[in-house]
Amino acid sequence: MKAPRAAGRSTPKPAAPDVAQQLELKPGQSIDLLKALHILTRDGKLNQDSRRKLKQVYHLYQFIEPLLTELAAQDHPVSLADHGAGKSYLGFILYDLFFKNLGRGHIYGIETRAPLVEASQQLAADLGFDRMSFLNMSVADSTRTDAVPERFDVVTALHACDTATDDAIAFGLEKRARAMVLVPCCQAEVAACLRQNKAMNLARTPLAELWRHPIHTREMGSQITNVLRCLYLESQGYQVTVTELVGWEHSMKNELILAKYTGQKKRAAAERLQQLLVEFGLDQSLQHRYRLD
Ligand SMILES: C[S@@+](CC[C@H](N)C(=O)[O-])C[C@H]1O[C@@H](n2cnc3c(N)ncnc32)[C@H](O)[C@@H]1O
Numbered sequence: 001m002k003a004p005r006a007a008g009r010s011t012p013k014p015a016a017p018d019v020a021q022q023l024e025l026k027p028g029q030s031i032d033l034l035k036a037l038h039i040l041t042r043d044g045k046l047n048q049d050s051r052r053k054l055k056q057v058y059h060l061y062q063f064i065e066p067l068l069t070e071l072a073a074q075d076h077p078v079s080l081a082d083h084g085a086g087k088s089y090l091g092f093i094l095y096d097l098f099f100k101n102l103g104r105g106h107i108y109g110i111e112t113r114a115p116l117v118e119a120s121q122q123l124a125a126d127l128g129f130d131r132m133s134f135l136n137m138s139v140a141d142s143t144r145t146d147a148v149p150e151r152f153d154v155v156t157a158l159h160a161c162d163t164a165t166d167d168a169i170a171f172g173l174e175k176r177a178r179a180m181v182l183v184p185c186c187q188a189e190v191a192a193c194l195r196q197n198k199a200m201n202l203a204r205t206p207l208a209e210l211w212r213h214p215i216h217t218r219e220m221g222s223q224i225t226n227v228l229r230c231l232y233l234e235s236q237g238y239q240v241t242v243t244e245l246v247g248w249e250h251s252m253k254n255e256l257i258l259a260k261y262t263g264q265k266k267r268a269a270a271e272r273l274q275q276l277l278v279e280f281g282l283d284q285s286l287q288h289r290y291r292l293d
Helices: 017-022 031-036 048-073 089-102 114-127 139-144 164-174 189-196 198-204 206-211 214-235 267-279 283-289
Strands: 079-083 106-111 132-136 154-158 179-183 238-244 255-261
Touching: 031 089, 031 114, 048 089, 048 154, 048 179, 048 255, 079 089, 079 139, 079 164, 089 106, 089 114, 089 132, 106 114, 106 139, 114 132, 139 164, 154 164, 164 179, 164 214, 189 198, 189 214, 189 283, 198 206, 206 214, 214 238, 214 255, 214 267, 214 283, 267 283
Parallel strands: 079 106, 079 154, 106 132, 154 179
Antiparallel strands: 179 255, 238 255
């Protein structure tokens, strides 16, 4: 993203009433930020494609804001890691709407594409969003680096590609996150395993009909992956809610997984996870993703 420079580090202007109404902007949302993120054009008009992204991010905000408010009420610094950050729409809007006024806390954006990281760093500097950092590394590497804290409160991953969502879960577990907010993207790993064992499974069980056709293999792959992810989170002490992000017209990848730490590790979830891996012939290839103790 080539982010236009916002003027100095002055407080961004609030949105003009007509645009605010059309986009259903939240109170305090800065118009300069929306222009810099290309959600609005330079002359303040709507950019239709990015409007969709704003809708997704706002919807996600409804779920994240109560978690942040709860943490902030405990005089907590509040740390958030956003994985597969892309242009960091989510991070910037969270900062603008919540962290800016809170006066404490920190957002870390993790992203493998260097130009996006540099653009986000520049934009954060231009806007004076001092408590935002952007790291050019993979989600998996961010779990091991000293460049981020040992603990995180909230982990988000909005459409982080393929197995980056699994890596974000591993990050959240390692950092003992209090909450994870995940919107999985396309998924290829499980579909590839299903494809590989298809003939064997068709001979073994009529359920393999569910993924006989290539398009069904792909969809079943995603479905099974998300089910396994939820069971894994439950087995590790999280209470899990699965819901829709926004209407399908806004995104084809629309499943929102909300996980809140309760400390109650569900043994039944671990057993079911293990059984599913065996049932689908995934235990050899996927066991490494799930550390069931
Ligand atoms: C579909 S985009 C979503 C971006 C952003 N979260 C959003 O919703 O606007 C996925 C982003 O994840 C990044 N990504 C993919 N795999 C990654 C990984 N393993 N580690 C870090 N970033 C990754 C891609 O470079 C891309 O920018």
